[in-house]
Amino acid sequence: MRVTGMGVRITRAATFDVRFPTSTTRAGSDAMNQDPDYSAAYVVLETDAGLAGHGLTFTIGRGTELCVAAIDALAPHVVGLTLEEITGNMARFWRSLAGDSQLRWLGPEKGVIHLATAALVNAVWDLYAKAEGKPLWKLLVDLSPEALVACIDFRYIEDALTPAQALEILRRNLDTRPLREAEMRRDGFPAYTTSAGWLGYADEQIAALAQAGIDAGFSHFKLKVGADSATDLRRARLLRKAIGQKRRLMLDANQVWGVDEAISAVRALSECDPWWIEEPTSPDDILGHRRIRDAIGPIGVATGEHVQNRVVFKQLMQLKAIDFCQVDTCRLGGVNEVLAVLLLAARFDIPVCPHAGGVGLCEYVQHISMFDYIAISGSLENRVCEFVDHLHEHFVDPVRVKGGRYLVPSLPGYSAEMKPQSLATYAYPNGSSWRDARAVAGG
DSSP: OOOOSTTOBEEEEEEEEEEOOGGGTTTTOOSSOSSOOOEEEEEEEEETTSOEEEEEEEEOSTTHHHHHHHHHHHGGGTTTOBHHHHHTTHHHHHHHHHTOTTGGGGOSSSHHHHHHHHHHHHHHHHHHHHHHTSBHHHHHHHSOHHHHHTTOOOTTTTTTOOHHHHHHHHHHTSTTHHHHHHHHHHHOEEEEEOTTOOTTSOHHHHHHHHHHHHHTTOOEEEEEOOSOHHHHHHHHHHHHHHHOSSSEEEEEOTTOSOHHHHHHHHHHHGGGOEEEEESOSOTTOHHHHHHHHHHHTTSEEEEOTTOOSHHHHHHHHHTTOOSEEOOOTTTSSSHHHHHHHHHHHHHTTOOBOOOOOSTTHHHHHHHHHHHIIIIIIOOOTTOOEEEOOSSGGGBSSOOOEETTEEOOOOSSBOSOOBOHHHHHHHEEGGGOOHHHHHHHHTO
8 A cells, every 4th residue: 555755754763683694505705705694784764654664785794783883873864854854855865864974984975884874775765665656666767857866966976977967868768768667577677697606616516506597597697706816717617618608707806806916817717708807906996997997808897896985986987997887785875876876877888787796685776777777878788787596585575587687576665675584583683693693592
């Protein structure tokens, strides 16, 4: 049942430290993060109307309690407001969180504070979409160009993207939005799989999962690299042989290399014809990314999983340092800042291929990719959205992937709501890890 956002007041922000024991299976393992326990700092915005907005930010175990504490610290900027007060000036609301004059010092607009901002902002958008009775992608598609631009804080990016330019980008595809929306409802959005290529997987497991991916309809496969040169090349050859020459192979170093090391490593792997190298070096090294890109072409450079805000993305694009924008819906400050980066990418003609390795990220990014295609880019060329096949069973509205494509979400909201049983099982007080909690319980 649809409940209008008029008069819906946020009364409480309940937070949870949610951790899943993925390190026991090596799922999610890469060169930099070898034993991640996929986790989330999770928030529920309760209201006086019976609706609730659910949001999260992705973490990998220890430190989740810091994000939960930061959400609690920022929550007073949200609790007590009506949905109408927030949506009436979205940019001002976003800046009230990102620009808290004391908490901002701990960033600014980066790190734990920005991750907490993302959780709260995404929870507000989930609430907004539920109040309107629409999935998040449809809510965004139905907003006018003027309303979308009014959501964005253009401070620090107006030298690359002005509000007028953003309006122009949104208006140029306005008349044909219904055609692309119908296409998404019919065909879905193209996905790629990372599930075959985790660094901790044995060769036999990679080959078996690659075949399973082919059988499921995937045409793009990603492999984690950065162990050592011989191991990387052996695994890349293995995956290339398993998927054949017609399917695309992508590599992901997860920041483990320096600039010169990255250039040397990617050149050694070039025989396997990779489409891109992801996070080849520090995400903050913009000039390093440009050097790598100049040296390894035509192999593309992709990054964004750890790009902390719209300003860094702006510079990566201005300096032509990346070929693919891997926007992360939780690393950035929620939907509002994601909108800014999508429009920057359109301004610089860089395809958006969101990062989705983590708890709830697939649920989030399907909305972003579909909205980007329908309302901003109007193109599927070189655009594909990451899919990681685990932990979806914990969500009320889990992703649906068929034939290697994301099917459109249909339930109202941003798809981040966890099942009560999953919260009861995996969320613990006081930052206790899943191991600590099991020990206390005698498990």
